[in-house]
Amino acid sequence: MSSIKIAGATVNQTPLDWSGNLNRIILAIEEAKRQEVEILCLPELAITGYGSEDLFLSYWYPKKALAQLELLLPHCHEITVAVGLPIRIQDKVYNCVAVIENSEVTGFVAKQFMAIDGVHYEFRWFTPWIANEIVDIEFQGKQVPLGDLTFQHKEIHFGFEICEDAWRGKLRPGYRLCDRQVDLIFNPSASHFAMGKTALRKELVKESSASFDCFYCYANLLGNETGRMIFDGEILLAKSGQLLSRNRLLSYEDFQVKSFYLEPKTQDIAPINSKNEEFVQASALALFDYMRKSRSTGFVLSLSGGADSSSIAILVAEMVKRGISELGLDGFCKKTGIKTIPTSENPEQELMKQILTTAYQGTKNSSEDTFASAESLANSIGATFYHWEIDEEVKSYTTKIEKAIGRKLTWEQDDITLQNIQARSRSPIIWMLANINNALLLSTSNRSEGDVGYATMDGDTSGSISPIAAVDKFFILNWLRWAEKNLDRPGLAKVNSLQPTAELRPLERTQTDEKDLMPYAIIVEIEKLAIRDRRSPMDIYLLLSEEIDLNSTVLKGYIKKFFQLWSRNQWKRERLAPSFHLDEFNVDPKTWYRFPILSGGYAEELAQLDQL
Known part of the structure; x- marks a missing residue:
């Protein structure tokens, strides 16, 4: 068996990019051949991309995927290739893997379990296959088996668990594959990135290889495919409970091929990064893919x-x-469509000037500290930096409304109105920069603000994409301190010295975020229990009263405030710009947590807290 060389491959795909998707698969196959691989496993739905959404429901889309499979066959001479695609049989669509041996499709394996939790919605598109069932379908004028199949290559007997199949405990297909005495199980996956998730995958692969006493090979998709989910391109190999190989994740390349001989010895294991490093690694790749796939020339902030x-x-x-x-300077510029390649001694700073345009938009309520912080940071990273005042615009809007209603606006009577108009007045001019530059406007809302609606709709929520909307403010504050030292970003020194504030009230009112809301560390604890774990207000109070040293009246007040603000601000979450899924959960109603826009706002549940 040691003479057999197999590989997992990851590809960075995009729905409807038929020629690009096919070419990346072909390049991966060619690389596998160069590495003398005999069996190559590509990820789940690699031909179409996993994030094709309701395109899977159409009749023409799965049909075209099969046509792409036919175009792939001539490139599979003298190699066995497994590649994912959707297949429609009458009115049902199945998530399948085609097994190609020496340019001929020998069978299709169908996924048996659908992912329906968190960001996944597979039951909308796919029908689960029934264990042990096999049918024949017509392909290229021949009858080809489809269903619960295994395959033979030389002395290697192999089968498949497709992504979610492996996460179903005692029900998973692996146990039946073990009964059939397979030597090797492939797991082609489209498993979304989340901080810390790779450790779970590692244990799954190790335990699977031990439970089934076989080689277990995992291959995941790569990159920001459709805007929200990120795939990390993980490739793993284990045997009898021992991890043998793991690649470096979140590559900027179009594809990676990781090959290994089928022998039970450690080959090459990349280390697992910290949560802080995973965050920057995944976010940076997601921004890179979002920019180039949207055909934008950069970002405005x-x-x-x-x-x-x-x-x-x-x-x-x-x-x-x-x-x-x-990628190298030339490779980076080519992939991002940048035509003028920097020739200076510091090409990174020169590129930053092209790619990121920033503006500090001050008012009479802004401080010298925040201006100095913004200017220092922009200069340190090489971004283009503008600054201007928006008091004239704010005064224009305020004067018009005062004339219309026949009275002056005051902070005592019109606090929210006077705060919001400042945030909204910044939006039109920053959008002008984005339009002028053919760039993406970056929205700055974080998950904690999304929880409680602490953001101005059409103000600081304006943007094409919201990169940090899936992570909480407490994490961001700690990450910035880590980044200053570990990423060698001295420009963050002034940022890290400031207390978070919206700077929308007069300076003498000493506005801070946590004074307006509650400590960010408390918001994190409440949201984990309320949103991630779906606990009731009473459950949360009983749990946190044991874990946090806080006056019971104050804690009840925080919990009430969280749920009241959460309920009345669902409409804002419905309108937030697309965000990357980065943590174990998020509050995006399009990808993780649906909640009614109109509701009773937990009135009875919160009233019960007062009865304790």
Whole structure:
């Protein structure tokens, strides 16, 4: 068996990019041949891309995927290739893997379990296959088996668990494959990135190989495919409970091929990164893919000097730095469509000037500290930096409404109105920069703000994409301190010295985010229990009263405030710009947590807290 060389391959695909998707698969096959691979496994739905959404429901889309499979066959001479695609049989669509041996399809394996939790919605598109069932379908004028199949290559007997199949405990197909005495199980996957998830995958692959006493090979998709989900391109091999190989994740390349001999010895295991490093690594790649796949030339950012906008500026800078490091300067410029390749001694800073345009939009309520913070950070990373005042625009809007209603606006009577008009007045002019530059406007909302609606709709929520909307503010604040030292970003020093504030009230009112809301560390604990774990207000109070040293009345007040603000601000979450899924959960109603726009707002549940 040791003479057999297999490989997992990852590809960065895009729905409806038929020629590009096919070419990347072909390049992966050619690389596998160069590495003398005999069996190559590509990821789940690699031909179409996993994120094709309701395209899977059409009749023509699965049909075209089969046509692409036919185009692939001539490139599979003298190699066995497994590649994912959808297949329609009458009115049902199945998530399948085609097994090609020496340019001929020998069978299709169908996925038996659908992912329906969190960001996944597979039951909308696919029908689960029934264990042990096999049918014949027509392909290229021949009858080809489809269903619960295994295959033979030389002395290797192999089968498949397709992504979710492997996460179903005692029901998983692996047990039946073990009964059939397979030597090798492939797991072609489209498993979304989340911080810390790779450790779970590693244990799954190790335990699977031990339970089934076989080689277990896992191959995941790569990149930001359709805007929200990120795939990390993980490739793993294990045997009898021992991890033998693991690749480097989140590559900027179009594909990776990781090959290994089928022998039970450690080959090459890349280390698992910290949560802080995973965050910047995944976000930077996601921004890179989003920019190039949307055919944009860069990003525009309203840089306030505070934590949120500053963290996004650093993520863009890391995108450029890491992209150049992996692809080379020419390769990075080619993939991003940048025609003028820098020739200076510091090409990274020169590219940053082209790619990221920032603006500090001050008012009479802004401080010198935040301006200095924004300017210092922009200069340190090489971004283009503008600054202007918007008091004239705010005064124009305010004067018009005062004339209309016949009275002056005051902070005592019109606090929210006077705050919001400042945030909204910044939006039109920053959008002008985005339009002028053919660039993506970056929205700066974080998950904690999304929880409680602490953001101005059509103000700081304006944007094409919201890179940090899936992570909480407490994490962002800690990550910035980590990034200053570990990413060598001295421009963050001023940012990290400031207390988070919206700077929308007069300076003498000493506005801070946590004074307006509650401590960010408390918001994190409440949201984990409320949103991630779906606990009731009473459950949350009983749990946190044991875990947090806080006055019971204060804790009840925080819980009430969270649920009241959460309920009345669902409409804002419905309108937030697309965001990357980065953590174990998020509050995006399109991908993770649906909640009614109109509701009773937990009135009875919150009233019960007062009865304790």
